[in-house]
Amino acid sequence: MDMHSWYKEQTVERFLKYAVIDTQSKRDADRRPSTPGQMELLRLIRRELEEMGIPETVLYDEGYLIARIPASPGCEQIPAVGFMAHVDTAGDVSGKDVKPQMVCSYDGSDITLGSSGLMLRASDNPELQECVGRDIITTDGTTLLGADDKAGAAEIITAAQYIMEHEEISHGPVELIFTSDEETGAGMDCFPVKDLQSVCCYTLDGSGRGSIEAECFYAVRADVKCTGVSYHLGRAKGRMVNAVTMASSFIRMLPQSESPESTEDREGYYCALSIQGDVEHADIQVYIRDFDRSQAQRRANAVKDIAKAVEAAFPGGSVTVEITWQYENMLEGISKHPAILETAEQAMRTIGIEPRYTSIRGGTDGARLTAMGIPAPNLFTGGNNYHSRYEWLCTDAMAEAAAVVTQIPMIWADRFREKSK
Numbered sequence: 036m037d038m039h040s041w042y043k044e045q046t047v048e049r050f051l052k053y054a055v056i057d058t059q060s061k062r063d064a065d066r067r068p069s070t071p072g073q074m075e076l077l078r079l080i081r082r083e084l085e086e087m088g089i090p091e092t093v094l095y096d097e098g099y100l101i102a103r104i105p106a107s108p109g110c111e112q113i114p115a116v117g118f119m120a121h122v123d124t125a126g127d128v129s130g131k132d133v134k135p136q137m138v139c140s141y142d143g144s145d146i147t148l149g150s151s152g153l154m155l156r157a158s159d160n161p162e163l164q165e166c167v168g169r170d171i172i173t174t175d176g177t178t179l180l181g182a183d184d185k186a187g188a189a190e191i192i193t194a195a196q197y198i199m200e201h202e203e204i205s206h207g208p209v210e211l212i213f214t215s216d217e218e219t220g221a222g223m224d225c226f227p228v229k230d231l232q233s234v235c236c237y238t239l240d241g242s243g244r245g246s247i248e249a250e251c252f253y254a255v256r257a258d259v260k261c262t263g264v265s266y267h268l269g270r271a272k273g274r275m276v277n278a279v280t281m282a283s284s285f286i287r288m289l290p291q292s293e294s295p296e297s298t299e300d301r302e303g304y305y306c307a308l309s310i311q312g313d314v315e316h317a318d319i320q321v322y323i324r325d326f327d328r329s330q331a332q333r334r335a336n337a338v339k340d341i342a343k344a345v346e347a348a349f350p351g352g353s354v355t356v357e358i359t360w361q362y363e364n365m366l367e368g369i370s371k372h373p374a375i376l377e378t379a380e381q382a383m384r385t386i387g388i389e390p391r392y393t394s395i396r397g398g399t400d401g402a403r404l405t406a407m408g409i410p411a412p413n414l415f416t417g418g419n420n421y422h423s424r425y426e427w428l429c430t431d432a433m434a435e436a437a438a439v440v441t442q443i444p445m446i447w448a449d450r451f452r453e454k455s456k
């Protein structure tokens with residue numbers, strides 16, 4: 036069997052095994068991980084890694100698994116490198132009773148999703164055309180697929196198997212990291228970062244073939260509190276100040292041309308995310324997102340200016356703004372160490388893929404890990420249309436992602452030896 040077919044067979048088999056375990060995570064749960072299925076999958080992965088002969092696998096009660104492949108003889112001095120995937124699936128669509136559909140040698144036409152009546156249309160999915168002649172996995176239209184991020188997990192584990200079975204490969208220490216509750220935003224909340232030995236970590240949680248994501252938003256939250264003055268509505272003239280009206284006036288002053296609905300690519304935005312209140316108090320939560328730190332700061336200042344303007348328009352009322360920086364553009368941490376992205380690019384080119392950079396219009400666990408001091412760019416998994424019934428996965432891209440993961444520790448070792456010469 037040639038190498039590509041081996042990678043494909045292994046990643047597909049693993050993915051199908053993981054896909055049927057319901058690992059949907061739940062927001063605002065009072066335990067970690069938020070749902071029992073995630074721990075079930077982590078235990079299964081741990082057994083698999085142990086069976087491969089990986090000597091050290093640590094499963095944390097909070098829902099993290101860290102496995103360590105020791106350096107090959109003579110490579111002990113090479114800094115450790117990590118690979119990370121999350122085992123949970125998104126809360127938006129059910130992840131229970133997932134029944135993956137296999138489409139072999141895709142012919143470029145629309146794909147019927149089971150008997151659900153849904154269609155994966157070629158016209159809505161230009162990426163499908165890149166996969167003509169390749170094999171695709173879709174849902175049956177009743178659930179999500181969970182390629183986000185079980186494809187990433189299957190690829191990392193397959194690469195680990197390859198490294199364990201090929202003693203001739205020289206590589207430094209490799210850490211395999213599996214996390215839970217990524218989709219709830221709490222994935223890194225209890226992460227045992229002090230136990231990590233890796234100097235950098237590649238997250239396998241990206242999308243189409245060849246993509247490298249090294250950049251995400253700067254994220255700022257503004258908590259706006261409008262305070263009014265309540266009076267009997269029949270005697271309110273000249274005395275009542277309505278906080279609900281103030282809040283509505285505040286939201287109308289946010290530029291609609293700079294909202295998520297009207298921006299794309301590298302454009303930032305304001306988004307009024309929630310509003311609640313009554314005549315006396317009304318609270319608004321505003322998200323500010325931008326790839327540029329100074330632009331994010333400018334928007335935060337603009338929100339404060341709007342608050343002052345509303346206050347001036349409603350004498351007797353008050354508006355306060357509390358600004359919280361939620362996460363940072365990870366490019367800031369990653370670009371300090373050019374070897375990290377250069378190694379990923381070289382790994383892709385070695386197997387015939389031209390890398391392309393895309394920006395994440397959101398945050399990732401990798402961004403939070405980068406903020407903790409371990410730069411963590413995101414690599415492709417072969418999955419598309421995440422968090423939906425239209426999720427699909429190119430199995431050939433999955434095989435290629437596993438090959439990239441195998442290449443990185445080898446290139447990392449070569450570079451280190453070059454440098455120490």
Ligand SMILES: [Zn+2]
Nearest residue numbers: 121183184240
């Ligand atoms: Zn993901």
